[in-house]
Each structure stands twice: as C-alpha cells, then as structure tokens.
Amino acid sequence: MRTFVIRTFGCQMNKHDSERIAGLLRAQGMRAVGDAGDADVVVFMTCSVRENAVERIRGQVASLKALKTGGRPDLLIAVGGCVGQQEGEGLLRALPHVDVVFGTHNLAHLPALLESAARTRRPTVEVLDSSDTFASDLPSEREHPWHAWVPLMVGCDNFCSYCIVPYVRGRERSRPIGKVVAECERLAADGVVEVTLLGQNVNSYGRDLYGAPRFAEALRRVAATGVRRVRFATSHPKDLSPETIAAMAETPGVCPYLHLPVQSGSDDVLAAMNRHYTKDSYLALVERLYEAIPGLALSTDIIVGFPGETDDDFAETLDVVRRCRFDQAFTFIYSPREGTKAAALTCSVPGDVVHERFDRLVELVQASALEKNRAYVGTVRDVLWEGPSKRDESMLAGRTDTNKVVHAPCPAGHSPQSYAGSFCEVGIEAAQTWFLSGFLSGSLSGFLSGARRA
Numbered sequence: 203m204r205t206f207v208i209r210t211f212g213c214q215m216n217k218h219d220s221e222r223i224a225g226l227l228r229a230q231g232m233r234a235v236g237d238a239g240d241a242d243v244v245v246f247m248t249c250s251v252r253e254n255a256v257e258r259i260r261g262q263v264a265s266l267k268a269l270k271t272g273g274r275p276d277l278l279i280a281v282g283g284c285v286g287q288q289e290g291e292g293l294l295r296a297l298p299h300v301d302v303v304f305g306t307h308n309l310a311h312l313p314a315l316l317e318s319a320a321r322t323r324r325p326t327v328e329v330l331d332s333s334d335t336f337a338s339d340l341p342s343e344r345e346h347p348w349h350a351w352v353p354l355m356v357g358c359d360n361f362c363s364y365c366i367v368p369y370v371r372g373r374e375r376s377r378p379i380g381k382v383v384a385e386c387e388r389l390a391a392d393g394v395v396e397v398t399l400l401g402q403n404v405n406s407y408g409r410d411l412y413g414a415p416r417f418a419e420a421l422r423r424v425a426a427t428g429v430r431r432v433r434f435a436t437s438h439p440k441d442l443s444p445e446t447i448a449a450m451a452e453t454p455g456v457c458p459y460l461h462l463p464v465q466s467g468s469d470d471v472l473a474a475m476n477r478h479y480t481k482d483s484y485l486a487l488v489e490r491l492y493e494a495i496p497g498l499a500l501s502t503d504i505i506v507g508f509p510g511e512t513d514d515d516f517a518e519t520l521d522v523v524r525r526c527r528f529d530q531a532f533t534f535i536y537s538p539r540e541g542t543k544a545a546a547l548t549c550s551v552p553g554d555v556v557h558e559r560f561d562r563l564v565e566l567v568q569a570s571a572l573e574k575n576r577a578y579v580g581t582v583r584d585v586l587w588e589g590p591s592k593r594d595e596s597m598l599a600g601r602t603d604t605n606k607v608v609h610a611p612c613p614a615g616h617s618p619q620s621y622a623g624s625f626c627e628v629g630i631e632a633a634q635t636w637f638l639s640g641f642l643s644g645s646l647s648g649f650l651s652g653a654r655r656a
C-alpha cells in the first residue's frame with residue numbers, strides 16, 4: 203500500500219485543507235505514516251502570510267532531497283497551499299526536487315497530479331484562479347474524531363494593505379447555508395462535538411450569495427444541529443453586526459470566545475492598513491461585546507512596525523491592549539509581502555525599534571492574559587478533553603468554552619487519550635499565563651462545595 207505524509211503550516215484553513223487531502227489520498231488506497239522517511243508521497247501545505255515561506259519550504263525540501271538521491275527516486279514531493287498558489291511554476295526553479303505544485307483552488311486534483319508526475323517522471327504544475335468546488339465537498343480524514351473544521355466561505359475582499367490573502371485565496375465565496383448545516387448534522391451524527399466554522403471574514407458570510415450577510419443565522423442553525431460547541435474564526439471588526447452579537451449571547455452552543463483582530467491602536471496606522479475602523483469604534487465594540495456576552499474571552503492579532511508607525515502610534519496600541527482586557531493576542535512583526543500595497547511604502551521602522559516595541563507589547567499581553575485567567579480560580583468549568591498534555595503526558599489537557607487550556611491529573615487506571623472528546627467539569631485551582639490547572643470535580647467534592655459555579 204502506498205503511503206503519504208502531510209506537513210501543514212499556517213492557518214486553520216490549511217489544517218482543514220490538509221484533512222481533505224488526507225481523505226482524498228486515503229480514498230485512493232493510500233495510508234498515512236508519521237515519518238517522511240517511510241512515505242511515498244510528502245505533501246507540504248504552505249503559508250505565505252508572514253514569513254519568507256519559500257525559504258522555509260526550501261529547508262524542508264532539502265532534507266528530502268537526500269532521500270530522493272539516496273535510493274528513493276520514486277518519492278514524490280508536492281507543494282500546495284498559498285505558496286503553491288502564489289509561486290506556481292516559479293517554485294520549480296527555486297526548488298528543483300519538487301514534483302507537483304498545486305494551489306488553493308484545486309485540492310481535488312492532487313491525486314491526478316501525483317499520478318501524472320509519477321507516470322511521466324516530469325514535474326507537474328496546476329494552479330487555478332478559482333474553483334467551484336469547496337474543499338468541504340471532498341472526503342476528509344479528521345485529525346481528531348471529535349472535532350471538525352467547516353468552511354463557511356473562502357477568500358477575502360478586504361485588501362488590508364499588508365495582507366497577501368486576497369491575492370492567494372481569491373474573492374469571497376460563501377457556501378450555501380443549507381450545505382453548511384447539512385454537513386454539521388452529518389458530523390454531529392458521526393460523534394463530532396465541536397465544529398470550528400472557517401472563513402477569513404466570517405461576518406460577511408453569505409453576502410455574495412444572498413445579498414446580505416447571514417452569519418448570525420448560520421451560528422444559530424449550526425448550534426441547533428446538536429454539535430455541542432460551535433467556534434468560528436476570523437471576525438473583522440468592521441463587519442461584526444449586532445445580530446451576530448445577539449446570536450452569540452443567546453445561543454448556548456456558541457462558545458463565548460471571539461477572535462477580533464485589531465492590528466493597531468493608531469487611527470493613522472489603521473487608515474494606512476485599510477482597516478475601516480478607528481481606535482474608538484473598536485473600543486466601543488469591545489465594550490458592547492463584554493456587556494452582551496457574559497464571561498466573553500477575547501483574543502486579537504497585532505502587527506508591530508507597520509511602515510511609518512511612530513512612538514505615539516505604538517502608544518495607542520498599548521492603550522488598546524490595556525483597555526480591551528484581551529485573553530490572548532497574537533503579535534506579529536510587520537513583514538512586507540510582495541504585491542501588496544504596503545510593500546511599496548518606504549518609511550520602514552528600524553529593526554531595533556520594532557523589536558523593543560514588540561517586547562513591550564508581549565509583556566503587556568502576558569499580564570492581561572494572566573489577569574483574565576486568575577478570575578477562573580475557584581470556579582467550576584466544563585472542559586472538553588483533547589488528550590495528554592504536551593508538558594506531561596500523564597496529565598489531561600483540554601479546553602474551556604472560552605478556549606482556555608486546562609490541565610488536570612488523569613484518574614488512575616485511565617490513559618489521557620481515552621478521555622479525548624469527552625466533557626467533564628473541572629474545579630480550577632491555579633492560573634498561569636497560558637493555562638489553568640484543576641481537578642476533575644467528581645473526585646474533588648470537598649473543593650466543589652466551596653467553589654463558585656461559573
């Protein structure tokens with residue numbers, strides 16, 4: 203039986219696409235293996251959002267080159283995802299040992315492209331501008347039986363000036379709401395307890411199909427399928443509607459967790475980024491969210507060192523972080539992406555200034571995260587177990603509905619893996635910056651009696 207390995211970089215959409223590729227290859231009679239050394243096919247699902255992804259892939263492919271020249275001439279290397287889409291044929295010049303280059307719109311063709319490369323012994327490239335097939339309509343092999351990624355839409359129309367996504371993922375295209383709901387019903391019947399609805403800009407879901415967004419309705423209908431937890435990403439602040447806030451507040455299955463990228467606190471920088479909101483309107487939105495959704499956890503993305511960012515601009519970003527009480531912030535150093543508007547800006551911020559700002563920001567974000575976590579100590583939370591903790595394999599690791607990682611000792615005689623996909627109440631005893639620790643409440647009735655219910 204032929205074997206494959208998939209290496210995935212980047213966002214949740216890539217993780218989802220990789221699950222679809224695994225499903226497709228398995229449907230061809232292939233088997234997944236853990237190590238590239240044992241694989242007949244190695245697939246790279248690449249990301250070009252921030253780093254120099256070609257360089258990164260070059261390192262990975264170089265290590266396979268030795269395998270290919272050292273007795274495994276039939277090993278096939280395929281590069282897909284955003285780098286494949288962006289570079290196309292050019293990738294073969296940069297990485298001559300690659301056999302197949304494919305893009306973000308033609309996952310379904312990968313088996314045929316691999317077959318053609320194997321038959322002709324020539325590199326095969328196929329990159330399409332768009333596609334009518336959603337990856338979700340393909341077979342899938344889920345990484346976790348209890349969790350599924352469900353795309354609502356692909357692409358992005360926002361053209362934030364720093365961002366490559368609209369160029370590599372194309373225009374916004376929504377899936378019909380009936381298909382999304384039907385898929386979630388099937389998943390629920392198949393034992394999936396958590397779905398994550400995906401899109402670069404889920405709040406505008408449906409606009410292209412129905413003339414007006416239907417994201418709030420999608421949330422309510424997906425929650426009604428019986429899937430216990432509904433998550434989603436990503437939200438653009440300019441499109442987050444009162445209907446969506448109401449759907450989050452009123453629908454028990456929709457997790458009280460929101461990823462709401464702010465990118466910067468400076469109105470000048472936000473305008474240069476083409477974000478279409480101001481610091482004040484973002485702050486007002488956050489206050490409305492905290493008021494409407496009790497216990498909401500909020501995360502964000504922030505870019506440091508956008509061209510022209512002054513000390514005063516950066517001070518506004520720190521102010522936003524202080525005032526928004528973020529549970530988490532993903533912080534990035536600005537990196538010019540060829541082909542974007544911002545790449546033409548020449549007023550770059552010196553590297554040492556950027557790094558100093560970045561460190562101050564990270565410190566503030568960590569303090570905010572710890573403060574939010576401390577409020578959990580002494581409460582009881584519903585936790586969905588994911589398996590063994592990465593820090594200590596004998597411990598259980600899972601997440602609250604607010605996306606907090608929770609660690610707890612695994613009851614004697616059971617393996618942490620056997621808990622994966624099940625829910626349990628946990629009494630939270632301690633808070634760190636990025637995780638909580640506690641005990642399964644069943645075995646801790648003494649602790650429970652003194653605990654406040656969340």
Ligand code: 5AD
Nearest residue numbers: 251364365463503504534535536537
């Ligand atoms: N440089 C730095 N960060 C970027 N992001 C997107 N493009 C860039 C870039 N060119 C960040 C944004 C976005 C997240 C997914 O990646 O913060 O929200």
Ligand code: SF4
Nearest residue numbers: 358360361362365367
């Ligand atoms: Fe990129 Fe902006 Fe679209 Fe997000 S909303 S994918 S940052 S262009």
